[in-house]
Amino acid sequence: SSTVQLAVIPGDGIGPEVIAEAVKVLHSVTSDLDTTFALTEYQLGAEHWLASGETLPDETLAKLRDHDAILFGAVGAAPGDTRIPSGLIEREMLLKLRFSLDHFVNLRPSRLYPGIASPLASPGDVDFIVVREGTEGPYAGNGGTLRGGTPHEIATEVSLNTAHGVERVVRDAFRRANDRPRRHLTLVHKHNVLVYSGHLWRRTVEAVAAEFPEVTHDYLHVDAAMIFLVTDPARFDVIVTDNLFGDIITDLAAAITGGIGLAASGNINMDRTAPSMFEPVHGSAPDIAGQQKADPTAAILSVALMLRHLGFDDAAARVERAVDDDVAGRTGTPRTTAQIGDAIAALVS
Amino acid sequence: SSTVQLAVIPGDGIGPEVIAEAVKVLHSVTSDLDTTFALTEYQLGAEHWLASGETLPDETLAKLRDHDAILFGAVGAAPGDTRIPSGLIEREMLLKLRFSLDHFVNLRPSRLYPGIASPLASPGDVDFIVVREGTEGPYAGNGGTLRGGTPHEIATEVSLNTAHGVERVVRDAFRRANDRPRRHLTLVHKHNVLVYSGHLWRRTVEAVAAEFPEVTHDYLHVDAAMIFLVTDPARFDVIVTDNLFGDIITDLAAAITGGIGLAASGNINMDRTAPSMFEPVHGSAPDIAGQQKADPTAAILSVALMLRHLGFDDAAARVERAVDDDVAGRTGTPRTTAQIGDAIAALVS
Ligand SMILES: CC(C)[C@H](C(=O)O)[C@@H](O)C(=O)O
Ligand SMILES: CC(C)[C@H](C(=O)O)[C@@H](O)C(=O)O
Numbered sequence: 001s002s003t004v005q006l007a008v009i010p011g012d013g014i015g016p017e018v019i020a021e022a023v024k025v026l027h028s029v030t031s032d033l034d035t036t037f038a039l040t041e042y043q044l045g046a047e048h049w050l051a052s053g054e055t056l057p058d059e060t061l062a063k064l065r066d067h068d069a070i071l072f073g074a075v076g077a078a079p080g081d082t083r084i085p086s087g088l089i090e091r092e093m094l095l096k097l098r099f100s101l102d103h104f105v106n107l108r109p110s111r112l113y114p115g116i117a118s119p120l121a122s123p124g125d126v127d128f129i130v131v132r133e134g135t136e137g138p139y140a141g142n143g144g145t146l147r148g149g150t151p152h153e154i155a156t157e158v159s160l161n162t163a164h165g166v167e168r169v170v171r172d173a174f175r176r177a178n179d180r181p182r183r184h185l186t187l188v189h190k191h192n193v194l195v196y197s198g199h200l201w202r203r204t205v206e207a208v209a210a211e212f213p214e215v216t217h218d219y220l221h222v223d224a225a226m227i228f229l230v231t232d233p234a235r236f237d238v239i240v241t242d243n244l245f246g247d248i249i250t251d252l253a254a255a256i257t258g259g260i261g262l263a264a265s266g267n268i269n270m271d272r273t274a275p276s277m278f279e280p281v282h283g284s285a286p287d288i289a290g291q292q293k294a295d296p297t298a299a300i301l302s303v304a305l306m307l308r309h310l311g312f313d314d315a316a317a318r319v320e321r322a323v324d325d326d327v328a329g330r331t332g333t334p335r336t337t338a339q340i341g342d343a344i345a346a347l348v349s
Numbered sequence: 350s351s352t353v354q355l356a357v358i359p360g361d362g363i364g365p366e367v368i369a370e371a372v373k374v375l376h377s378v379t380s381d382l383d384t385t386f387a388l389t390e391y392q393l394g395a396e397h398w399l400a401s402g403e404t405l406p407d408e409t410l411a412k413l414r415d416h417d418a419i420l421f422g423a424v425g426a427a428p429g430d431t432r433i434p435s436g437l438i439e440r441e442m443l444l445k446l447r448f449s450l451d452h453f454v455n456l457r458p459s460r461l462y463p464g465i466a467s468p469l470a471s472p473g474d475v476d477f478i479v480v481r482e483g484t485e486g487p488y489a490g491n492g493g494t495l496r497g498g499t500p501h502e503i504a505t506e507v508s509l510n511t512a513h514g515v516e517r518v519v520r521d522a523f524r525r526a527n528d529r530p531r532r533h534l535t536l537v538h539k540h541n542v543l544v545y546s547g548h549l550w551r552r553t554v555e556a557v558a559a560e561f562p563e564v565t566h567d568y569l570h571v572d573a574a575m576i577f578l579v580t581d582p583a584r585f586d587v588i589v590t591d592n593l594f595g596d597i598i599t600d601l602a603a604a605i606t607g608g609i610g611l612a613a614s615g616n617i618n619m620d621r622t623a624p625s626m627f628e629p630v631h632g633s634a635p636d637i638a639g640q641q642k643a644d645p646t647a648a649i650l651s652v653a654l655m656l657r658h659l660g661f662d663d664a665a666a667r668v669e670r671a672v673d674d675d676v677a678g679r680t681g682t683p684r685t686t687a688q689i690g691d692a693i694a695a696l697v698s
Contacts, residue, residue, distance in 0.1 A: 167500075
């Protein structure tokens with residue numbers, strides 16, 4: 001029998017509540033396996049920063065590296081909490097993890113579950129994945145300010161794009177497309193304006209496409225992608241895109257498929273040189289924290305992505321089927337966070 | 350009696366067709382004014398480039414400067430026409446005009462007309478304007494490629510943001526908000542990641558807000574804005590944002606209000622140091638060009654924006670009311686481009 005070492009970062013707001021249910025489902029679905037899941041909790045996030053002044057200390061990062069995977073809740077201060085410098089936790093903790101652990105595939109599936117209401121009048125059969133680059137682009141933190149605070153201020157943001165970084169995520173996206181029934185990949189960029197990075201992305205897609213003769217591919221400017229995401233989201237199968245466009249597209253994708261209560265994500269290091277991290281797309285939602293109002297489904301679906309990444313495909317599929325069944329039976333009567341977790345845990349056991 | 354000198358750039362694809370109707374409506378609505386509108390046509394765009402190798406020659410740019418305003422159709426080659434380097438016309442002609450003529454306010458109203466179908470199930474009462482910065486940001490064309498075409502390629506894109514550029518567009522947005530019943534402004538950015546430019550935009554909004562005590566304002570990250578644009582677009586009144594976020598948001602806004610057939614825009618130099626340019630948001634749509642299938646309403650509404658910019662408020666309002674009436678009477682029976690133009694021209698005469 002083997003042991004999987006999992007780091008768990010519940011974080012702030014509703015993070016601990018939804019992670020508790022995700023862990024419940026994890027234990028339930030793995031109870032009959034010959035593998036033990038050993039969980040170590042790490043306190044990180046806005047609350048931890050307020051208490052300790054630490055965002056992500058080097059020693060903690062080193063300890064996290066020794067795990068097989070990380071399960072992450074949500075971080076972020078209450079809006080209007082001016083004690084925390086804006087964006088500090090996001091950059092110094094969440095993005096630092098993604099960059100330090102080389103999470104180059106930010107995987108975000110979007111599916112409209114039967115029975116879930118979409119804000120779209122006729123959404124069609126929506127089932128696509130976004131493969132968002134996770135370690136470069138406009139997120140590189142490169143830029144600066146000259147003559148700050150004066151009428152002559154100049155602020156720059158530098159998007160960094162490398163052949164190495166683009167190629168590995170494009171190849172991953174093609175592989176995933178190749179494994180899906182429709183085998184179609186769409187590159188989303190804005191190459192008519194962002195010519196240098198646009199050229200690199202397009203050249204790379206054309207080159208890698210040759211390795212996947214069964215995958216068809218096309219291209220959309222990000223603005224045109226916006227239109228199709230609300231008029232015909234069913235047309236998408238696999239979208240590959242840069243870090244910032246991916247951020248924008250995946251929130252829209254979550255919205256059209258019934259909200260971020262169901263949107264899971266994986267920050268994946270496909271080279272397995274460091275642990276991957278799985279998190280619901282939603283934030284810490286301080287306004288409903290501690291009230292058992294949060295939907296833990298996105299966190300639970302993130303567990304499924306984690307199980308698949310770790311090679312437990314059957315367990316992953318069982319979690320996904322349990323969510324399917326639970327969602328299909330939703331009547332509109334509100335349930336607590338724990339009730340939803342209990343129901344899904346019972347379905348997988 | 351005075352004369353307004355208008356430059357008209359019909360462009361490619363459906364551009365000439367929709368511009369013909371826009372000009373028809375312009376003549377009709379101004380026929381009883383003591384002002385003559387003198388039109389000079391300029392051939393520019395993909396077709397012109399194929400015929401001449403010219404994108405926007407300096408002499409043409411100099412001539413355009415001598416006009417009071419520019420009415421622009423659409424430019425762009427047929428997709429798959431590999432004779433035209435990708436993005437060339439967009440950058441060397443359209444963006445060159447916006448930048449050379451200092452069109453710092455890219456104004457894009459979004460309104461859901463009664464009788465127009467939205468892809469949203471319950472869109473509510475959508476009526477907002479996006480004030481998109483038009484002369485800097487990621488559109489500055491700044492960036493480059495190192496080791497191009499090799500496995501070590503690095504491509505950069507530099508977003509340039511200046512206090513001068515941000516302040517003038519933010520002040521314009523506050524002024525417009527102050528003139529609207531709801532008097533609300535929303536800054537959209539991504540300051541938790543794009544910290545340098547984000548800081549400049551936020552600082553500027555706070556500073557300029559002090560000049561407009563009756564305007565309330567809030568902030569949304571661009572990803573959160575995506576969600577609200579499909580779940581509650583009626584919440585928006587005035588959105589101010591950077592060049593790239595504005596590009597993305599306005600196509601989504603056009604989509605949720607029933608498509609780009611109705612989306613007008615103004616590229617406005619509010620300092621009036623050069624002519625402003627008015628254009629439908631839609632592209633050249635080569636697939637339906639020359640078939641009288643295009644809806645000229647976006648071009649006609651762009652004429653209304655132009656008339657207002659030139660001080661002909663009554664004529665502008667008449668065009669807008671005529672469009673209201675025409676749209677309200679649409680039955681679904683297809684009309685030709687010219688029939689729609691004729692109908693609106695008759696309504697304003
Ligand atoms: C919190 C923020 C830094 C983050 C991002 O921009 O990637 C979030 O929006 C997300 O999509 O995971
Ligand atoms: C054609 C392109 C350069 C342009 C832009 O990106 O601004 C278009 O999408 C627009 O919104 O007017």
